[in-house]
Amino acid sequence: MTDLLQLVIYGIVTGSILALGAIGVSLVFSILRFAHFAHGDLMTIGAYGGLIGVSLAGLSPLASIPIAVALAVVVALAAEYLLYRPLRTGSHTVILLISSFGLALILRSAVQLIAGPAPMVYRSGIQLPMRFGDIIIRPDHFWIIGGTIAIIIALHLFLTYTKFGKAMRAMADNMDLARISGIPAYRMIMLTWVIAAALAAVAGVFLGMDTRLHPVMGWRLLLPVFAAAILGGIGRPYGAIVGGFVIGISMEVSTMFIDPGYKHAVAFALLVLMLIVRPTGLFKGASI
Amino acid sequence: MALLEATGVTGGYGGADILSDLNLTLSAEEIVVIVGPNGAGKSTFMKAVFGLVTIRQGSIAFDGRDITNMKPETVVTRGVCYVPQERNVFPSMSVEENLEMGAFIRKDDWRPQMQRIYDLFPRLAERKRQPVGQMSGGERQMVAMGRALMLEPKLLLLDEPTAGLSPKFIDETFRQVKRVNEFGVGILMVEQNAKQALAIADRGYVFANGQNRFDDTGAGLLANKEIAEMFLGG
Amino acid sequence: MELSGLAGYLVFFLSTVSIYAILALGLNVQWGMTGQINIGIAGFFAVGAYTSAILTSAPNIEHVGGYALPFLIGVVAAIIVSSLIALLIGAITVNLRSDYLAIATIGIAEIIRFVFQNEDWLSHGVRGIADIPRPFYDGHGSGYVFLAVALVSVALTYFLVERARQAPWGRVLRAIRDNEDATEAAGKDVRRFRLQAFVFGSALMGFAGALYAHFIGFISPDAFEPVFATFIVWAMLIAGGSGNNKGAILGAIVVWLVWSGTETLVARLPAEFATQASSARVLLVGVLLEIVLLTRPQGILPEQQPKLIARKKK
Numbered sequence: 001m002t003d004l005l006q007l008v009i010y011g012i013v014t015g016s017i018l019a020l021g022a023i024g025v026s027l028v029f030s031i032l033r034f035a036h037f038a039h040g041d042l043m044t045i046g047a048y049g050g051l052i053g054v055s056l057a058g059l060s061p062l063a064s065i066p067i068a069v070a071l072a073v074v075v076a077l078a079a080e081y082l083l084y085r086p087l088r089t090g091s092h093t094v095i096l097l098i099s100s101f102g103l104a105l106i107l108r109s110a111v112q113l114i115a116g117p118a119p120m121v122y123r124s125g126i127q128l129p130m131r132f133g134d135i136i137i138r139p140d141h142f143w144i145i146g147g148t149i150a151i152i153i154a155l156h157l158f159l160t161y162t163k164f165g166k167a168m169r170a171m172a173d174n175m176d177l178a179r180i181s182g183i184p185a186y187r188m189i190m191l192t193w194v195i196a197a198a199l200a201a202v203a204g205v206f207l208g209m210d211t212r213l214h215p216v217m218g219w220r221l222l223l224p225v226f227a228a229a230i231l232g233g234i235g236r237p238y239g240a241i242v243g244g245f246v247i248g249i250s251m252e253v254s255t256m257f258i259d260p261g262y263k264h265a266v267a268f269a270l271l272v273l274m275l276i277v278r279p280t281g282l283f284k285g286a287s288i
Numbered sequence: 289m290a291l292l293e294a295t296g297v298t299g300g301y302g303g304a305d306i307l308s309d310l311n312l313t314l315s316a317e318e319i320v321v322i323v324g325p326n327g328a329g330k331s332t333f334m335k336a337v338f339g340l341v342t343i344r345q346g347s348i349a350f351d352g353r354d355i356t357n358m359k360p361e362t363v364v365t366r367g368v369c370y371v372p373q374e375r376n377v378f379p380s381m382s383v384e385e386n387l388e389m390g391a392f393i394r395k396d397d398w399r400p401q402m403q404r405i406y407d408l409f410p411r412l413a414e415r416k417r418q419p420v421g422q423m424s425g426g427e428r429q430m431v432a433m434g435r436a437l438m439l440e441p442k443l444l445l446l447d448e449p450t451a452g453l454s455p456k457f458i459d460e461t462f463r464q465v466k467r468v469n470e471f472g473v474g475i476l477m478v479e480q481n482a483k484q485a486l487a488i489a490d491r492g493y494v495f496a497n498g499q500n501r502f503d504d505t506g507a508g509l510l511a512n513k514e515i516a517e518m519f520l521g522g
Numbered sequence: 523m524e525l526s527g528l529a530g531y532l533v534f535f536l537s538t539v540s541i542y543a544i545l546a547l548g549l550n551v552q553w554g555m556t557g558q559i560n561i562g563i564a565g566f567f568a569v570g571a572y573t574s575a576i577l578t579s580a581p582n583i584e585h586v587g588g589y590a591l592p593f594l595i596g597v598v599a600a601i602i603v604s605s606l607i608a609l610l611i612g613a614i615t616v617n618l619r620s621d622y623l624a625i626a627t628i629g630i631a632e633i634i635r636f637v638f639q640n641e642d643w644l645s646h647g648v649r650g651i652a653d654i655p656r657p658f659y660d661g662h663g664s665g666y667v668f669l670a671v672a673l674v675s676v677a678l679t680y681f682l683v684e685r686a687r688q689a690p691w692g693r694v695l696r697a698i699r700d701n702e703d704a705t706e707a708a709g710k711d712v713r714r715f716r717l718q719a720f721v722f723g724s725a726l727m728g729f730a731g732a733l734y735a736h737f738i739g740f741i742s743p744d745a746f747e748p749v750f751a752t753f754i755v756w757a758m759l760i761a762g763g764s765g766n767n768k769g770a771i772l773g774a775i776v777v778w779l780v781w782s783g784t785e786t787l788v789a790r791l792p793a794e795f796a797t798q799a800s801s802a803r804v805l806l807v808g809v810l811l812e813i814v815l816l817t818r819p820q821g822i823l824p825e826q827q828p829k830l831i832a833r834k835k836k
Contacts, residue, residue, distance in 0.1 A: 035621040037561070037628075086816055094559055094620050098756065099815050101561060105753050106808035109801035116798065163392070166381070170389045173378040180338070180372070181435065182364040182393040215801075219748075223632055226625045261640050268629040275614050275622060 002134040007252045013141045013210055015248025016148035020203035021221065022228035022240035023155065024196030030172035030235035031192045034093040037100040038079065039200055040222030041107035046072045046201025047208040047217060048111050054122050061122045061209050062143060068201040076197035077190065079103055104219060112215040119212040144206045151202065152241055155195075159237070164191060172235060223264055224251065227271035233280055246270070289352060291316045291443055291474050292337070296346035299336055305344065306332045307498045312476075314491075316442070319465070319475045321489040321506065323482040323519060329498035330478040331373065334445050337476070338370045339363050351442065365393060369436035373447040376432035379421030383412050386420055386431050390438030398438060405434040408467060426457030430464070437468065444468065446477040450484075462488055482520045486510050494519055533665045537737055539778050540672035541730050545755045546762065546770035547676075547683045548726030554765035554825065555692060556719040557699035559620045562611075562627030564751035565634040566724045569607060570600035570731025571741050572638055575651045578736070585646040593657040597732045604728025605721050607634075612720040616713050623720075631748060639743040650742025654735050668737055675733060676771070679726060684767050686722070695719050696765075749804055754781065757811045763821030772822055781807060 021043060028036045049071035053064025083099050129136045159165040171178045171188050179185050200218075207217060228247045232239025250270060251263040258266075292314040300306035306329045314320045322330045335341040337348055339360045347356045355363055360370070369390075378386050387405060391398040406413035409430040415423070420431050429449055436444055449465065450458040458481060466488050469475050479485035486492045489506035494515060502515055509515055545563060552558040560566075574596030576587030611630055615623040638645040645651065656664040657671045686692050694715050697705040706712050735741050745751070754777060762773020784806055788799035814821065 029621075035625060037624070083812055083816070091819065092557075094557065095815065095819065097559060097621060097624060098760070099812060101753070101756065102808050102811040102815070105749060105804055106812070109804035109808065112801035113798050113805060117801070163388075166385055166388060167392060169381060170378045170385075173380050174375055177372070177376060177378065178389070180360055180364065180370055181389050182361050182439075183389065184361065220632075223625070223629045227629075230622070230625070259640065261636055262633075264629075264636065265633045268633055271629060272614055272626065275618065275626070279618055279622070 003256065004253065006135055007256060008249055009135065009137060009141065011249030011252035012245065013144050013248070014252055015245035016144050017203045017206050017210065017244075018221070018224050018228045018248050019241045019244025020148060020151065020199045020206070021225035022232065022244045023152075023237045024199045025225055025229040026232065026235055026237045026240040027168075027172075027192050027196050029229070030237075031168070031175070031189060032084070032088075032093070032096070034096040034100070035226065035234075036196075037097060037222065038103040038107060039100075039196070040218035040220070040225060041104045041111075042072050042076060042197055042200040042218065043204035043207060043221060044111055044215060044218035045075050045107055046197075046204030047213050048115055048204075049201060050205040050208060051115070051120065051122065051213060061205055062147075065202055065205050068205045069198045072197040072201035072204070073194050075107065076193040076200075080190065080193050104222075108215050108219060115213075115215070117215060119214045121212050122208055140209045144210060147202065147206065151199065155199075155237070164188070168192065220264075223271075224248075224267035227267040227274075230271055231274050290314060290349075291318070291351060292476065293349045294333075294337065294346070295348075297333065297336055297343055297348060298345040299341055299343040300332065301341060305498070307336060307341075307343075309346070309499060310495070311500055312493055312503075314443070314474055314476055317469065317472050317474055318490045319469050319477065319488060319506075321482075321485045321492045322476070322478045322495055323480075323485065323492060323509075324495035324501070325519065327497075328495040330495050331447050332498075333495065334370070334447055334476065334478055337363075338368065338445060364439065367439070367442040368445065369439055369441040369443075370445040371432045371436045371447060371449065373449075373451055377420045377428050377435070380419055382417050382419055383423075383431055383434075384416040386435050387438050390435035394439060401438055401440055404471075405437055408437075408464065409434055424457075426453050426460065429453065429457070429461055433464065433468065437473070441473060443474040443476065446475060448478055448480055450479065450481050458484065483510065486520075530665070533669050535778070535782070537665070537669050537672045539774050540669075540676045541734050541737065542755065542758060542778055543676050543771045543774040544679050544730040544733070545727055545751070546758045546774045547679050547767060548723040548730065549755055549759050550723075550764065550767060550770045551683060551686070551719055551726065552723035554759060554770070555687060555695045555699065556716060557620060558716065558720055558723075559624035560627045560720075560723065561624050561748070561752060562629070562631030562634075563727055563755050564746045564748050565627070565631030566604045566608065566727035567731040567734065567751045568631075568634050568638060568743075568746035569604045570728030571735040571746075572645055572651070572731075573600040573603045573728070574732035575654045575735040575741055576645075579651055579654050582646070582651075585643055585651070587651075593655070593736060596736075597729060600728045600732035601725045604731070605725040608721045608724030609717070612717045612724075616716040616720070628748070631746075631752065635743050635746050638746070645743075648742060648744075650740055651735075652740045654739050654741065656739070657736050672733060672737070675729070679729070680767055680771065683726075687767060691715070691718075753804070754778075754807065757807050757814075759821075760811055760819075761814050761821055763823035763825060765825030766821065766823045769821050769823035769825075776822070777807065777810075780810065 021039060025036055025039050046068040049068035050061050050064040053059040053067040054061055084096055087095050087099055127138050127140060129138050159169055167183045168188055170183060204218060224247050228243035229240045231246055232243030247267050247270060251266050254263060254266040290313040294310060294312040297310040298305055298308050310333055324330055332341055336343050339358045343357050347354060350366055350368060355366060378389060387402050411427060412430055412434060420428060450461050462484055465475060477485060486506040486509050492506050492509045494502040549560060549563060552560050577589050577591045577599055578593060578596040579588050580590055581588030611626055615626050639648055656668050659667045694710055698712050698715055702712060758773035758777040759770050761777055763769025784803040788802055791799060
């Protein structure tokens, strides 16, 4: 029982990271209509951006988040400006997917080129864990879960109560009508990238805090992130949050029964199950 | 002076021209209805006014200024609002949010206008918080019109506002169009229910094959036997 | 390697390019002709390689297989197994947007790689499978024999794929790619055609995998990282010309020239950069891919098709 509870807690930690990534994937899909394959590598960029603050300025990983966010946002906006925007005119959206796949490899190899292929950590040594009976929780895990909840609440407030948040939902709902209403599509697209990249960067730093930094860390997470986004009904940020936690908890709890290496297979199995049973996701996402 | 003046409009979506040498004028506070068979270019013309279709030749002027091939985002700032025939609401958003999106580009206080729209469509006032996707076709049409009116346009473009509605809602929609017009909004409307539409129209145009065929007052067109036989279903 | 000098390098180069050309032709059936996105090329490539390796290598008590079966049986088995996996993935995703297929294929590729990495009994794990025999003749000068086999394989694959492209079957695929609704309305079973194309393309990737195993003689999970087996193939097809089979082959040659050219280039860098050199090469190919997409999306050899069917743009 305590084992299960312990795994569920790990699952919530993983789920937090997946949810932050999946929200971004979902937002990008709902507005730009393509699966963004470089999203995992944006997380990697964020994680290594955090490392800049940690190793050069001696900040804590959390305090380095602004650096991580800034770096990921710059990369995402540059990709929008140099790749996605030119490709949007006159091509099918799948070309954007392929371009984002290319970008994923570019980002990953750039990180490897600059930081080297070896795994790194934000801080060496072992954090003193907190014990609650037989349950062990690292302080970092508190930060990850708490930070994710805070971000989700902030995003919810933004989407529900601000003019631009509502306009983003309007764009996702009906792009043509949003244009007709005078909503500046291009500015909204930029805003989408800023938010998606910022969330990816935070997810990357959290992932680095939870485990280690590695050039392939984000790419490895891409599948569960997509699984979470699809489970929640792709194009539905709120669904993506639920999807993230469902996938995260399933992945961790599965290690009770199967080789931990097959965590990703669990995410994949859930994804496949979802595609068979209800391709629109738990919350009936964008039409396919 | 005409509010809207289209002269020799020729164009289409890329390839072949759908519209050829179309002329149309609309004075301030007028209701003008375009009727004609399917494929006559009625909706395409309306989209051309709003900058959604490329005009190759001819020009469109609004309020004395050229708006030919202007982007929709810009046309909207000049005081023209457009209600497409389909997909004309934000389905996952509430009634109130739909109206608010209509006012997106307004910098001033749009609350009074929202109140006027609620007065015009009391049914919407009762359901401010309901997601529009859950509402009936007639109610959605009200939301769509309400959204377009949030900018207090001088001209409202309505593309087949009664398509797919039940007879009861068709009558109601025409009454509402008439009321909107009474607030001083010019209306250019494409309609399949030609007789009812012409009955509330100041003037009407008959398009066929992307060209002008007839134009007259609404009553004049209705009285014309030839037109009635050919285009208004006897 | 038993060959030396320029001749040796040429044999190696042509053999490698042949294998990549078959991969690119397989992807061309899926992407170029049908518009399906397969980000899991590495998975099908690996399945083909391991299937043939397990069946044809000499017995080894540490993992299954070692049946020492003939090369041709290994190849046929590789094609069958990769087809079956493609059938499974395809059956789930053919009805959905191509984005879902793309996501499902990275999933399957990662899992396949993981299985081969972890299941020692099956694949000998990270130690890999060694001593995979060369086809037909495994002695001195077998490189030339392999090259002949590889060239015949490419020719055969090209013939098959080009025939398929020109046949009514290929026209239906293009019609589906360009306007699915209209094709469906014309009474074609879109689902079945898509599935056939996906399985056909994946079978070719499995075939290429088998050739690879017999060419290198040793396989381990590292060889099936998406960078080497998926990404480069995409770069080849996009650069050569999606939809054009000659373009796929030309793309394989050009991109492999760039890829191996950069290898000699980075080899001159100071030693401390050596570990990072391969990432610099990936970076370069990635930038190349993006430049082609932006400036010449039709590739070096554009797709040739009847004038009547205009390519639908969104």
